[in-house]
Amino acid sequence: MENRELIERAKEAMSYAYAPYSHFQVGAALLTKDGRVFTGCNVENATYGATSCAERTAVGKAVSEGAREFQKIAIAASSGAYAAPCGICRQVLSEFMPEGEVVLWSDTEGEKVFSVRDLLPFGFRGEDIK
Numbered sequence: 195m196e197n198r199e200l201i202e203r204a205k206e207a208m209s210y211a212y213a214p215y216s217h218f219q220v221g222a223a224l225l226t227k228d229g230r231v232f233t234g235c236n237v238e239n240a241t242y243g244a245t246s247c248a249e250r251t252a253v254g255k256a257v258s259e260g261a262r263e264f265q266k267i268a269i270a271a272s273s274g275a276y277a278a279p280c281g282i283c284r285q286v287l288s289e290f291m292p293e294g295e296v297v298l299w300s301d302t303e304g305e306k307v308f309s310v311r312d313l314l315p316f317g318f319r320g321e322d323i324k
């Protein structure tokens with residue numbers, strides 16, 4: 195699937211964001227290696243720390259439906275500017291798509307693509323647990 199199509203799915207998902215505290219809506223669209231798409235939005239909470247970012251919502255939906263292998267994730271935000279994944283999301287993405295790509299969208303600058311590896315160099319890995 196082309197990046198532009200995945201970005202459109204992320205934008206659609208953004209419209210479902212539950213963001214009454216930050217008013218910052220984020221959408222994500224996660225592409226599996228076998229071509230399925232799982233979307234997610236941010237889901238905030240009155241205890242702010244319980245908030246789920248759009249990326250982790252998408253990963254949780256996918257894994258809970260049996261999908262575990264992903265190629266890329268597109269992310270769009272209501273600011274119209276690039277929204278880079280937070281540190282926790284980078285760790286979660288590297289668990290399931292260490293070889294994957296992150297496609298960010300800006301209304302003015304277009305798409306920008308990063309590898310998960312570049313976004314989280316020398317991250318903690320399952321192999322490190324002994």
Ligand code: THU
Pocket residue numbers: 213216218219220235236237238245246247248249269277278279280283
């Ligand atoms: N947020 C995401 O969903 N993904 C990101 O990549 C950055 C931040 C959310 C969390 C919170 O609901 C709001 O954006 C402001 O931080």
